[in-house]
Amino acid sequence: MGMTIAEKIIAAAAGVNEVKPGDIHTVELDRLMSNDGTTHLTIDMYNKLKNPHIADVNKLVWIVDHNVPCDSVKTAASHKKMRDFAKEHGIKFYEGAGVCHQVMMENHVTSGELIFGADSHTCAYGAVGAFGTGVGCTDYLYAMVTGKSWLLVPETLRFNLKGKLKDGVYARDLILTIIGKIGANGANYMAMEFGGEGLKTLNMSDRISICNLCVEAGAKTALMEVDDITIDYLKEHGRKPKHSFSSDADAKFAKVYDINLDEIEPIVAKPHFVDSVVPAKECLGTHIDEAFLGSCNNGRIEDLRVGAELIKGKKVAPLVRFLVVPASAAVYEQALKEGIIDTFMESGAIVMNPNCSVCWGSCQGVIGENEVLISTGTRNFKGRAGHKDSFIYLASAATVTASAIKGEITTADLL
Ligand SMILES: CC(C)[C@H](C(=O)O)[C@@H](O)C(=O)O
Numbered sequence: 001m002g003m004t005i006a007e008k009i010i011a012a013a014a015g016v017n018e019v020k021p022g023d024i025h026t027v028e029l030d031r032l033m034s035n036d037g038t039t040h041l042t043i044d045m046y047n048k049l050k051n052p053h054i055a056d057v058n059k060l061v062w063i064v065d066h067n068v069p070c071d072s073v074k075t076a077a078s079h080k081k082m083r084d085f086a087k088e089h090g091i092k093f094y095e096g097a098g099v100c101h102q103v104m105m106e107n108h109v110t111s112g113e114l115i116f117g118a119d120s121h122t123c124a125y126g127a128v129g130a131f132g133t134g135v136g137c138t139d140y141l142y143a144m145v146t147g148k149s150w151l152l153v154p155e156t157l158r159f160n161l162k163g164k165l166k167d168g169v170y171a172r173d174l175i176l177t178i179i180g181k182i183g184a185n186g187a188n189y190m191a192m193e194f195g196g197e198g199l200k201t202l203n204m205s206d207r208i209s210i211c212n213l214c215v216e217a218g219a220k221t222a223l224m225e226v227d228d229i230t231i232d233y234l235k236e237h238g239r240k241p242k243h244s245f246s247s248d249a250d251a252k253f254a255k256v257y258d259i260n261l262d263e264i265e266p267i268v269a270k271p272h273f274v275d276s277v278v279p280a281k282e283c284l285g286t287h288i289d290e291a292f293l294g295s296c297n298n299g300r301i302e303d304l305r306v307g308a309e310l311i312k313g314k315k316v317a318p319l320v321r322f323l324v325v326p327a328s329a330a331v332y333e334q335a336l337k338e339g340i341i342d343t344f345m346e347s348g349a350i351v352m353n354p355n356c357s358v359c360w361g362s363c364q365g366v367i368g369e370n371e372v373l374i375s376t377g378t379r380n381f382k383g384r385a386g387h388k389d390s391f392i393y394l395a396s397a398a399t400v401t402a403s404a405i406k407g408e409i410t411t412a413d414l415l
């Protein structure tokens with residue numbers, strides 16, 4: 001029987017020839033990422049084990065990214081716990097290097113790997129054809145101690161991409177459209193697989209943005225076919241694929257969607273759900289207090305370029321805060337070289353260090369009561385960016401930047 005990409009990766013990690021949805025398998029994990037959101041809890045549990053040990057320290061990558069630099073005495077204590085433990089055990093450790101998923105993509109992930117991350121957006125790694133999935137710290141600890149875990153083989157939703165996105169329309173608009181179409185529970189415990197001719201028109205940054213957000217439709221993981229764009233990206237970063245899987249012609253999908261990229265328009269997700277999507281044009285004129293360009297979804301150099309091109313020679317609207325936060329130190333450096341940071345500074349934007357920033361909403365840039373934020377972050381749940389009575393609209397880098405310039409929601413073509 002034919003298999004999907006998710007099934008092939010699980011079969012390889014379980015050391016069996018064939019798996020099918022609903023089977024449960026013990027799997028060997030390739031990598032284990034954890035960040036400052038929960039690692040202190042993992043360490044506390046680890047210290048209570050009867051026989052604490054790490055199966056293979058080389059699999060572990062720990063990243064301080066959510067509250068960087070540290071914003072409270074409480075956070076300082078959990079960061080110190082993480083740092084000390086990483087040092088004692090020789091765990092690969094990053095702090096200030098950027099948002100965990102971007103750091104993982106730049107430095108570690110390769111095609112065909114099976115990766116657990118103690119973070120829900122670990123599905124981003126599907127951009128290079130790796131099975132990444134988010135786990136809680138208990139599952140993380142088990143995997144850390146044994147090097148293994150178990151997986152229920154998910155069904156797969158297949159998205160056949162056709163055509164090409166129009167000018168001024170971005171990957172972010174595409175994935176918000178898909179989430180709006182299938183709903184926040186539309187892919188619960190399923191793999192979302194992307195392929196087709198249209199995929200070849202999307203660069204690695206687009207692919208990361210698409211896979212990253214699939215968890216907002218409930219997906220267990222997201223996966224893209226490995227192609228020349230994947231191989232070139234890996235080569236540029238000094239890596240080779242572990243496996244280059246694509247689905248068999250007779251693979252079984254729970255459902256197949258044909259998506260015509262030419263039909264996608266700029267989209268906005270309205271407060272307080274990621275699937276509350278409408279064409280951005282329906283939100284024109286909505287007053288904003290703050291705009292955020294950053295996060296693991298849209299803080300890459302490609303996103304900053306889009307924003308910088310729009311804002312060059314213009315100013316952020318009076319009394320609006322525009323926070324620009326590169327997703328990694330590497331992105332920041334590249335933006336400096338290209339004069340992009342200068343452009344943002346000249347416009348009156350506030351450029352911050354690489355971190356989760358407003359997307360996480362408990363470190364910097366939090367919004368107050370009744371305030372409105374337009375954001376390239378991943379979530380717009382009530383209170384996510386600050387006060388419980390505040391409002392978040394999600395959109396592409398272009399729509400966010402255009403809105404920062406206008407002081408109200410607008411699209412780039414209307415500037
Ligand atoms: C802190 C972390 C556990 C959390 C997640 O799992 O996604 C965060 O990154 C988020 O985006 O809400």
Ligand code: SF4
Nearest residue numbers: 295296356359360378
């Ligand atoms: S940038 Fe946002 S979505 Fe990404 S890891 Fe940080 S808090 Fe989570």
